Structure formats: C-alpha cells, structure tokens
Amino acid sequence: MRLGQLLTDLDGAAAEQTVTGFAIDHRKIAPGTIFGAFQGAAFNGEDFIDEAIAAGAIAIVARPEAKVSGAVHIADTVPRRLFAQLAAKYFRPFPQHIAAVTGTNGKTSTAELTRQLWRMAGHHAASIGTLGITTASDQAKTGLTTPDIVTFLSNMAGLSREGVTHTIFEASSHGLSQYRSEGVPVSVAAFTNLSRDHLDYHGTMEDYFEAKMRLFDEVVDENGTAVIWADDIWSDKVVERVKKREIRLITVGEKGKGIQLLSRQPTQLGQTLELRIQGDVTKVKLPLIGAYQAANVLVAAGVVMASGGDVEDVLAHMARLQPVRGRLERAVITKSGAPVYVDYAHTPDGLKAAIAALRPHTKGKLITVFGAGGDRDKGKRPEMGAIAVADSDITIVTDDNPRSEDPGLIRADIMAGAPGAHEIGDRRYAIAFAIEHAEPDDIVLIAGKGHEQGQIIMGRVLPFDDVEVARECAA
Ligand SMILES: CC(=O)N[C@H]1[C@@H](OP(=O)(O)OP(=O)(O)OC[C@H]2O[C@@H](n3ccc(=O)[nH]c3=O)[C@H](O)[C@@H]2O)O[C@H](CO)[C@@H](O)[C@@H]1O[C@H](C)C(=O)N[C@@H](C)C(=O)N[C@H](CCC(=O)O)C(=O)O
Ligand SMILES: Nc1ncnc2c1ncn2[C@@H]1O[C@H](COP(=O)(O)OP(=O)(O)OP(=O)(O)O)[C@@H](O)[C@H]1O
Numbered sequence: 102m103r104l105g106q107l108l109t110d111l112d113g114a115a116a117e118q119t120v121t122g123f124a125i126d127h128r129k130i131a132p133g134t135i136f137g138a139f140q141g142a143a144f145n146g147e148d149f150i151d152e153a154i155a156a157g158a159i160a161i162v163a164r165p166e167a168k169v170s171g172a173v174h175i176a177d178t179v180p181r182r183l184f185a186q187l188a189a190k191y192f193r194p195f196p197q198h199i200a201a202v203t204g205t206n207g208k209t210s211t212a213e214l215t216r217q218l219w220r221m222a223g224h225h226a227a228s229i230g231t232l233g234i235t236t237a238s239d240q241a242k243t244g245l246t247t248p249d250i251v252t253f254l255s256n257m258a259g260l261s262r263e264g265v266t267h268t269i270f271e272a273s274s275h276g277l278s279q280y281r282s283e284g285v286p287v288s289v290a291a292f293t294n295l296s297r298d299h300l301d302y303h304g305t306m307e308d309y310f311e312a313k314m315r316l317f318d319e320v321v322d323e324n325g326t327a328v329i330w331a332d333d334i335w336s337d338k339v340v341e342r343v344k345k346r347e348i349r350l351i352t353v354g355e356k357g358k359g360i361q362l363l364s365r366q367p368t369q370l371g372q373t374l375e376l377r378i379q380g381d382v383t384k385v386k387l388p389l390i391g392a393y394q395a396a397n398v399l400v401a402a403g404v405v406m407a408s409g410g411d412v413e414d415v416l417a418h419m420a421r422l423q424p425v426r427g428r429l430e431r432a433v434i435t436k437s438g439a440p441v442y443v444d445y446a447h448t449p450d451g452l453k454a455a456i457a458a459l460r461p462h463t464k465g466k467l468i469t470v471f472g473a474g475g476d477r478d479k480g481k482r483p484e485m486g487a488i489a490v491a492d493s494d495i496t497i498v499t500d501d502n503p504r505s506e507d508p509g510l511i512r513a514d515i516m517a518g519a520p521g522a523h524e525i526g527d528r529r530y531a532i533a534f535a536i537e538h539a540e541p542d543d544i545v546l547i548a549g550k551g552h553e554q555g556q557i558i559m560g561r562v563l564p565f566d567d568v569e570v571a572r573e574c575a576a
C-alpha cells in the first residue's frame with residue numbers, strides 16, 4: 102500500500118512511499134512504518150519521534166504541536182483515534198461479525214461463552230481478551246485484556262484470513278479510553294455490569310462509567326445492536342445512552358425484555374433457568390453454577406441472537422456450554438471430600454458474586470482465600486476484606502501479584518476491613534492451610550488469580566497456578 106492511498110490529500114514523492122506497517126513503540130519500527138507517537142501514563146511517545154524517523158518511519162501520527170522533521174506529520178488532536186482509523190485501512194479485511202463486551206466483571210466469561218455458542222452453531226469463531234486470542238484450535242497470549250491497537254488490528258485481520266467469521270473482544274475501560282480497539286466495524290456491543298475497580302486510573306465511578314460508554318456512544322455501528330444486562334444498578338443509565346443513539350436494544354436479566362430470567366434453581370452441578378424469550382417460556386439446564394455465570398450466559402445468548410443466531414439453537418446450545426478457565430473452576434476435591442474452586446474474583450463485587458455462587462452448594466463452612474493486586478486501586482482492598490469475612494466462614498488473606506508494592510502493606514489494607522481473618526502471605530501456604538482445615542461438607546474458594554500462571558513480584562513473574570497448587574496441596 103502507498104502512503105498516498107491512506108492520505109488522499111498527499112501528493113508527490115511522499116505519496117509514492119510504500120507503507121510496510123504500523124507501530125506505537127519506536128523499538129518496533131522498520132523502514133516504511135507509520136509511527137503513532139502518543140502521550141502515555143509512563144512515557145511521552147513524542148520523545149521518540151526522531152529515533153523513529155532514523156529507524157525508517159515514513160509518517161508520524163501525533164498531536165499538531167509535536168515536532169516532526171524528515172517524515173510526514175499526520176496531525177490530529179486525538180492522534181490515537183486517527184492512528185487506529187488509518188491502521189484499520191491497512192490491516193483489513195476483518196471478520197464479518199464483530200461484537201464487543203464491556204463491564205467491570207464478566208467480560209472474559211461472556212466473550213468465551215459467546216465464542217462457544219457461535220461455534221456450536223457451526224461458525225468459525227474467535228475471542229480476544231484476558232485469556233488471549235482464542236479459536237477452536239488455538240490460544241495465543243497478548244498480555245492485556247484489550248491488546249494494543251496494532252496487535253488488535255493485525256490479529257483481527259489474521260483471524261479473518263484464517264476463515265474466522267465471528268469474533269468477540271473484551272473492551273476494557275483502559276482499552277476504550279486509549280482507543281486500543283478502534284477501526285473495526287462493531288455490530289454488537291454488550292454491557293455486563295459496573296462496580297468498583299480501576300479507580301486508580303479513572304478517578305471516579307462517573308469517569309469510569311464514561312470510559313465504558315464510549316463503546317455505545319462511538320464504537321458500535323449506527324445500525325448495530327446493544328445487549329444490556331438489565332439488573333445492574335448502572336443498567337438504566339446505559340439503556341438511556343443507547344436510546345439516545347437509537348440503535349437496536351436487547352435487554353437481558355430479570356428486568357430484561359429480550360431474554361427475561363423468570364427463575365433460577367441451583368442444581369448439584371449447575372442450575373435450571375426459566376426464561377421468557379419472544380413471549381415463549383422455556384426451561385434451560387445450564388451446566389454452570391452461580392447467578393453470575395447465568396448472567397454472563399444470558400448476555401452471551403443476547404449477543405448471538407443479535408448477530409443473527411436462531412433462538413431455538415441458542416437455547417439448545419446453552420445446555421452444552423463448557424466451563425470457562427479459572428471462573429468457578431473445580432480444581433480438586435480434598436481428601437476429606439471438600440471441593441476446591443478457583444475463581445478470578447478480583448473486585449469487591451466479583452468476590453461477593455463468587456461466594457454467593459458457592460453458598461447454595463455449601464452444607465458446612467465456606468473457606469475463602471484471596472488477596473489484592475499491587476499497583477492497582479487501593480480502595481477496593483478493605484471492601485474486599487469486609488465482603489470476605491461477612492460472607493464466608495473462614496477467611497484467609499494472602500498475596501496476589503504484589504507487583505512493585507510491599508505485599509505486607511497490601512495485606513494490611515485488606516485486613517483493615519477483615520476482622521477475624523487469618524493472614525498468610527505465602528499463597529501456597531494459604532491454600533494449604535485452607536485445604537487442611539476443610540471438613541467433608543465444606544467448600545474452599547481460592548479467588549483472584551483464576552487462569553493466571555504467575556505471581557508478579559517486583560517485575561518478576563514466578564510460576565504460580567492456583568489450580569495446580571490446590572491439587573498439590575490436596576494430594
Ligand atoms: C496504564 C495503561 O493502560 N498503560 C498501557 C498503555 O500505556 P500508555 O499508552 O500510557 O503508554 P506509555 O507506556 O506511557 O508510553 C507512551 C507511548 O510511548 C511509546 N513508547 C514507550 C517507551 C519507549 O521506549 N518507546 C515508545 O515508543 C509507547 O508504546 C506508547 O505508545 O499502553 C501500553 C501499550 O499498549 C500498554 O503496555 C500499557 O499497559 C500497562 C503495561 C498496563 O499495566 N496496563 C493495564 C493497567 C491495563 O491496560 N489493563 C486493562 C484492564 C484490565 C481489566 O479489564 O481489568 C487491559 O485492557 O488489560
Ligand atoms: N456477571 C457478573 N457479575 C458479578 N461478578 C462477576 C460476573 N461475571 C464474573 N464475575 C466475577 O468476576 C470474575 C472475573 O470474571 P471475568 O474474567 O469474566 O471478568 P472480566 O470482566 O473479564 O475481568 P477483567 O477485567 O480482569 O478482564 C469472576 O471470576 C467472578 O468472580
């Protein structure tokens with residue numbers, strides 16, 4: 102592709118240059134690259150413009166006030182957005198059906214469940230999110246929930262080349278505010294819920310909400326559909342925004358009009374849902390436990406229906422859904438007979454939901470092991486502590502990715518809200534303690550890390566897998 106094809110007002114020799122790629126990191130530039138120089142949280146990308154040009158960048162997307170000499174300056178007051186739009190012209194084609202899901206909790210689950218439902222309907226489907234890029238046969242890690250824009254677009258195009266027609270991606274609030282997932286046509290946008298998280302980055306709940314709303318205000322197509330979980334305290338506000346844009350709306354949940362949840366009956370290994378869809382009442386046997394998993398399944402079902410899925414098929418396929426890695430995953434049963442569950446709850450609301458999911462299945466005591474991540478919202482720590490001691494019978498506070506912080510201080514922040522909790526910093530010992538103390542009718546919940554494979558301490562990642570450790574401790 103020539104630069105002149107991307108920038109139609111360009112002429113002369115500059116327009117004839119061949120574009121060989123896009124980069125937002127100056128260390129990834131090869132001759133012919135277009136460099137996006139953005140002001141970030143840790144660096145100012147504009148400081149690397151000269152080095153980028155020396156390495157062969159032919160054009161720089163940056164603010165109008167940035168200094169660019171020796172390459173074309175593509176100036177815009179929102180350079181991240183323009184960069185995404187240009188890169189999208191270079192990387193296309195994209196899968197025909199693209200959906201996005203946002204919310205504090207449930208994005209990964211909803212994305213994965215949607216992918217499974219699409220696949221059961223015979224589509225070549227993929228998901229992009231915290232678990233990486235997942236197709237029926239492959240999984241590749243990206244490191245972030247919403248990858249950077251170049252990774253995002255190049256992978257979307259790669260999936261399309263592989264024959265993938267249906268893709269759903271997780272739109273994190275960071276990703277939305279940094280325009281990391283722009284440029285592809287999004288025909289369905291879903292909302293799960295909103296509760297406290299990431300206030301270190303967004304400041305207030307209102308700002309956090311606004312960041313998420315970009316998905317509905319700007320990202321989803323004008324003729325697209327919004328699928329909204331109706332039972333969250335923020336749901337009505339989301340619906341209001343959607344109505345302002347006059348896009349199609351499907352609400353799901355107890356207050357849902359597209360899929361109405363009439364009742365939910367926990368069974369030993371799952372739950373029975375009574376649903377009203379298009380006037381008809383049906384019962385579905387879901388092989389997953391917990392109200393929160395039912396919620397995510399209904400949002401996923403809404404997404405599939407919005408992308409043309411047949412209602413009867415969707416209902417039949419729900420009964421065949423597989424568990425999502427690290428979300429209420431049963432890791433092992435202790436020698437005394439107590440099941441041990443691993444869950445990714447890392448917010449107050451998530452922890453509440455995970456404990457609530459297990460409570461109906463617990464005849465004896467519910468034993469919760471959890472921590473909170475370093476370099477993340479500190480205010481959520483005592484809130485999580487308070488929920489754990491209020492809703493479980495034994496609480497053990499441990500470490501979860503302290504990152505650059507002192508792990509003892511993070512635990513102290515949690516303990517401040519968790520009177521009576523045990524404090525065991527070493528996560529393996531904490532899990533061993535819980536398993537040792539579990540009696541036959543008890544349930545152990547290990548929360549916070551889910552599918553994660555490591556413990557991040559001072560920039561180092563030490564191998565750690567909750568499921569594996571639980572199995573070792575129970576052996
Ligand atoms: C706060 C945050 O979101 N940071 C992410 C963001 O950084 P940023 O845009 O602020 O960039 P920066 O590091 O300050 O650098 C500015 C610019 O200079 C460039 N640069 C920088 C250094 C250099 O030597 N050369 C160079 O060109 C950078 O590529 C960047 O374009 O963009 C970077 C490139 O895409 C990400 O690596 C980085 O993720 C950091 C590591 C991170 O921890 N992010 C977490 C908080 C995150 O994004 N989490 C969300 C939410 C998860 C959830 O749903 O709960 C996620 O989507 O994963
Ligand atoms: N619908 C929901 N309502 C409340 N809590 C939920 C819901 N879905 C998931 N959770 C809780 O949040 C945890 C994380 O779920 P999931 O990975 O699906 O969310 P996510 O939004 O992708 O998280 P992240 O922001 O880290 O990517 C689950 O393990 C569970 O404890």
Ligand SMILES: N[C@H](CCC[C@H](N)C(=O)O)C(=O)O
Nearest residue numbers: 447473474477501502549550
């Ligand atoms: N997407 C979330 C994941 C948190 C997982 C938890 N194990 C932690 O490290 O805090 C975040 O980056 O804040």
Ligand SMILES: [Mg+2]
Nearest residue numbers: 208209231246
């Ligand atoms: Mg996720």
